[in-house]
Amino acid sequence: MLLIHCPYCAEARPEVEFAYGGQAHIARPLDPSALSDADWEQYLYIRNNPRGRHHERWRHAHGCGRFFNAVRDTVTDKFEVTYPAGEAAR
Amino acid sequence: MSGYRLPTGGRVDRAKSVSFSFDGQSYTGLAGDNLASALVANGVTLFGRSFKYHRPRGILGMGSEEPNALVTVDRGPGRTTPNLRAPSVPLHSGLVASSQNRFPSLKFDLGAVNDKLGAFFPAGFYNKTFMWPRSAWEKLYEPAIRQMAGLGDSPTSRDPDHYASTYAHCEVLVVGAGPAGIEAALAAAQSGDRVILVDEQEEIGGGALADPAQWAWLTDARAQLLALSNVQLLERTTAIAHLHQNFVVAVQRLTDHVAPAQAQGAREKLWRIRAARVVLAQGAIERPLVFDGNDVPGVMLASAGRSLALRFGVAPGHAVAVMATHDSGWHDALALAKAGVHIVAIIDVRDDVSSDLLDAAGAAGIAVHLNHAVIGVGGRHAVKSVTIAAAGSSAARTLSCDCLLMAGGWTPTVHLWSHAKGSLRWDADWAAYLPDSIDDNVIAVGGGAGAWNYGSGVAVSNLPSPKPVHQQKAFVDFQNDVKARDIRLAVQEGFRSIEHIKRYTTNGMATDQGKTSNINGLQIASEVLSKPVTAVGLTTFRPPYTPQTFGALMGHHKDALFQPLRRTVIDDWAVANGAVFENVAQWRRARYFPQGSETMDQAVARECLAVRERVGMFDASTLGKIEVVGPDAAEFLNRMYTNPWKSLEPGRCRYGLLLREDGFIVDDGVSARLAPDRFHLTTTTGGAARVLGMMEDYLQTEWSDLDVWLTSTTEQYAVIAVQGPLARAVIAPLVAGIDLSHEAFPHMAVREGTICGVPTRLFRVSFTGELGFEVNVAAEHGLAVWQAIHEAGQAHGIVPYGTETMHVLRAEKGYIIVGQDTDGTLTPDDAGLGWAVGKKKPDFVGKRSLARPDIVGAGRKQLVGLLTKDPQVVLEEGAQIVADPAQPVPMTMLGHVTSSYHSATLGRSIALAMLVDGRAKLGETIYVPMPGGTIAAEVTGMVFLDPKGSRLDA
Numbered sequence A: 001m002l003l004i005h006c007p008y009c010a011e012a013r014p015e016v017e018f019a020y021g022g023q024a025h026i027a028r029p030l031d032p033s034a035l036s037d038a039d040w041e042q043y044l045y046i047r048n049n050p051r052g053r054h055h056e057r058w059r060h061a062h063g064c065g066r067f068f069n070a071v072r073d074t075v076t077d078k079f080e081v082t083y084p085a086g087e088a089a090r
Numbered sequence B: 001m002s003g004y005r006l007p008t009g010g011r012v013d014r015a016k017s018v019s020f021s022f023d024g025q026s027y028t029g030l031a032g033d034n035l036a037s038a039l040v041a042n043g044v045t046l047f048g049r050s051f052k053y054h055r056p057r058g059i060l061g062m063g064s065e066e067p068n069a070l071v072t073v074d075r076g077p078g079r080t081t082p083n084l085r086a087p088s089v090p091l092h093s094g095l096v097a098s099s100q101n102r103f104p105s106l107k108f109d110l111g112a113v114n115d116k117l118g119a120f121f122p123a124g125f126y127n128k129t130f131m132w133p134r135s136a137w138e139k140l141y142e143p144a145i146r147q148m149a150g151l152g153d154s155p156t157s158r159d160p161d162h163y164a165s166t167y168a169h170c171e172v173l174v175v176g177a178g179p180a181g182i183e184a185a186l187a188a189a190q191s192g193d194r195v196i197l198v199d200e201q202e203e204i205g206g207g208a209l210a211d212p213a214q215w216a217w218l219t220d221a222r223a224q225l226l227a228l229s230n231v232q233l234l235e236r237t238t239a240i241a242h243l244h245q246n247f248v249v250a251v252q253r254l255t256d257h258v259a260p261a262q263a264q265g266a267r268e269k270l271w272r273i274r275a276a277r278v279v280l281a282q283g284a285i286e287r288p289l290v291f292d293g294n295d296v297p298g299v300m301l302a303s304a305g306r307s308l309a310l311r312f313g314v315a316p317g318h319a320v321a322v323m324a325t326h327d328s329g330w331h332d333a334l335a336l337a338k339a340g341v342h343i344v345a346i347i348d349v350r351d352d353v354s355s356d357l358l359d360a361a362g363a364a365g366i367a368v369h370l371n372h373a374v375i376g377v378g379g380r381h382a383v384k385s386v387t388i389a390a391a392g393s394s395a396a397r398t399l400s401c402d403c404l405l406m407a408g409g410w411t412p413t414v415h416l417w418s419h420a421k422g423s424l425r426w427d428a429d430w431a432a433y434l435p436d437s438i439d440d441n442v443i444a445v446g447g448g449a450g451a452w453n454y455g456s457g458v459a460v461s462n463l464p465s466p467k468p469v470h471q472q473k474a475f476v477d478f479q480n481d482v483k484a485r486d487i488r489l490a491v492q493e494g495f496r497s498i499e500h501i502k503r504y505t506t507n508g509m510a511t512d513q514g515k516t517s518n519i520n521g522l523q524i525a526s527e528v529l530s531k532p533v534t535a536v537g538l539t540t541f542r543p544p545y546t547p548q549t550f551g552a553l554m555g556h557h558k559d560a561l562f563q564p565l566r567r568t569v570i571d572d573w574a575v576a577n578g579a580v581f582e583n584v585a586q587w588r589r590a591r592y593f594p595q596g597s598e599t600m601d602q603a604v605a606r607e608c609l610a611v612r613e614r615v616g617m618f619d620a621s622t623l624g625k626i627e628v629v630g631p632d633a634a635e636f637l638n639r640m641y642t643n644p645w646k647s648l649e650p651g652r653c654r655y656g657l658l659l660r661e662d663g664f665i666v667d668d669g670v671s672a673r674l675a676p677d678r679f680h681l682t683t684t685t686g687g688a689a690r691v692l693g694m695m696e697d698y699l700q701t702e703w704s705d706l707d708v709w710l711t712s713t714t715e716q717y718a719v720i721a722v723q724g725p726l727a728r729a730v731i732a733p734l735v736a737g738i739d740l741s742h743e744a745f746p747h748m749a750v751r752e753g754t755i756c757g758v759p760t761r762l763f764r765v766s767f768t769g770e771l772g773f774e775v776n777v778a779a780e781h782g783l784a785v786w787q788a789i790h791e792a793g794q795a796h797g798i799v800p801y802g803t804e805t806m807h808v809l810r811a812e813k814g815y816i817i818v819g820q821d822t823d824g825t826l827t828p829d830d831a832g833l834g835w836a837v838g839k840k841k842p843d844f845v846g847k848r849s850l851a852r853p854d855i856v857g858a859g860r861k862q863l864v865g866l867l868t869k870d871p872q873v874v875l876e877e878g879a880q881i882v883a884d885p886a887q888p889v890p891m892t893m894l895g896h897v898t899s900s901y902h903s904a905t906l907g908r909s910i911a912l913a914m915l916v917d918g919r920a921k922l923g924e925t926i927y928v929p930m931p932g933g934t935i936a937a938e939v940t941g942m943v944f945l946d947p948k949g950s951r952l953d954a
């Protein structure tokens, strides 16, 4: 079981307190109706599947309840860093 | 007969005899024995039948690597445990054990015919032979294989034991309490760190237990460990998994070592240990040698022979031969000779064994055959002799003996290291993989790190033999019956990766995970492929290290503790009034309230008619509820839901439809605006947490500029639905501060006042199509208000109704249930809810997807009603729909029935269904093929009762 550092609680807590939230830094388009079908498909469905550093969202669901972003290595499963939602990608 | 108790020696207590039974026969062992040592002491060599060929098998090893001697231990009804390794079963008075995989008896086994047909059971046999025909597989092959092959039988009755679990934290966790692990624990303890030392055996000591010279040290070290307050010693505890960041899972066996009558408390305990540092001291496992007849009972690892003699005081045989490719076999032979065991000869493939060993053997009077190998074993149920020959020579000679020890070198136990994603490096001297590097704070010590001096040796894939490999019964994986020839065949047939060879031959795939077979299999594959071992690869070790009981993994999570059961505040009343319950999203809900001997159908019919004709009451407390507060609350809901919310006036309600961004319905519910900045949302019972999470996601990550607060209030309110033409008359005497008249309080409105003197949010809403109210009161008043309404309703013939009646009533009106009538692929239009989509809204979650080409195109499934031609036939929910029942199988399926009931009000069956282009098929006949015959039905609209909705305005 992973230990995950919640940037709001400032503590490493067990994985069972958290919920995974998919790839990070995919902003919802401000005006979806302006997007072509292909661009909307890109936003909806197309995700990275890197070997190595992966930017992803987590929520401290059974803690403070807040969403944050993380960089995790998909080979080692190790978290490189976690940081609050809204901050630039690390 | 092989085996007997030596007159002296061992750690057994010779003053305490222990009686036990094996395959129905009584035996006597000694305190300190395990099942294997006690049976060998009694001359038992035959422990089981092998998996595929049903070959007779004895013990191979004396530790958790044992592949052959799998037994079932019977501790009483529901307490049989199959597939236990005999050397890992501690002996206690009254132990009842039996062998497995034999029919009718261990000595005479019909399945052994498979062994004679061995040539027809090559690698990949299952894949090759049983591919065709399919019907024969189902009717013939599979049942036959299940009868003949396989391991022990699972118990079929409930396990009466209970299992505990705990978390633990420490600075240093040491896995394995051999000399290296004990030294590591003692050293770590000096610093004051919290230390946990786990060991899987009955007593700590590891290899030292079979070395009397170390016993005095061991006794002292154990006393030291027990005296240290910062050391926790967990004996009989197997570390089964080493997961991320030094999270180690271990199972402690608490009662299996004592007689069932003496067992107290939990049977096993699961430890979840988080350690700052892990020291792996798992030791090494001796490697068998591969030669013709290496599985005859009495052929075992030299380390097993040593353990039997020096730890348990049991000779492995009366006349013992030793086949070595490694010095450790010589040391074992000399130790056994010193303990009084007759050593017939040491055979070694090498011709350059050290003079020290040769001198010692000479001094002990042991015959030595260098540059020789065992090429055959006499005996079937027990070793009678071995045949040896010099390398390259066909001149054989036979040595009479009843036991053959194999010393093929050592394989460090790197399982947990691999679990933790540590890398390995091939070490040519060891002919084994050793721990290399690892990210976490883990070190490997002792034999498991290659840091143990067992002497030197050579690695041999097959012992040299004049017999071709394909004629040898030379086993690599004893538990899965994989021979050297199978691995050669797999390579010949084109398999190159060890991962593929493993799966094709099943080498290393049995319950022992190849503890004794992986490296031998790898060496053979490497030789046949003419590639270095490192180029062939290594299969991955996965948890658990040894098989475990499901009980240990489940712990307390069974029966009432399997998952939380949520009960409403009205639950006690429902129990007292005879409700039949169903569980919905962890809530226990009253399904119906049978009277007398009513069936469900009768009760539901009565409850439905009461609501339609008079009035009913329903506990709707499980509805998800979210309080949405803040100046931007209306803006927020406007973006989340398909409907317009900003125009909703305080005091009014609206049916809200929630989509995902892909445009598909995820939830719905009626919500009320209480004030400009305050909404009372409801969600489906099962969707409450999901909807709150989804809303929090948007609020926190997309629209953090909105000033809105979300609070779950599901459990804060009890909700009582009062439905039916007399609903107003029932609650009127109880309500104060609210004008209940239709004009002042119309359908889809909300008012705040009191009921029975307590504050209420009173909704005028209906999920039945009747005049209806939903009374929201603080949960602590829920039961009292429910009882008051029930009392007041008596004069009006009120009946309580349950979820089944609720389902029928709403289906009569064509109201959908998200998750039953939708499946995550329905848009609002598909569900006939296009009216709930705000056409003028520029955006809401999912809006853009509703314009995707595959959403607006024809051919989508749409919700419709179905009326069976025979009104008494009730369709089965989930049944498939076709246009032409005469078409050949497989038929083109057009959709399925989502809801189906008998409607007492309508006197016939009704159904809802998802149907391709359903709304274009109104009036058409479709067919539902069922095992009992095809059912014809007409496609209709979804509303079966009061399509104008006039009953709502009563």
Ligand SMILES: [Zn+2]
Pocket: A006, A007, A008, A009, A010, A060, A063, A064, A065, A066
């Ligand atoms: Zn947190």
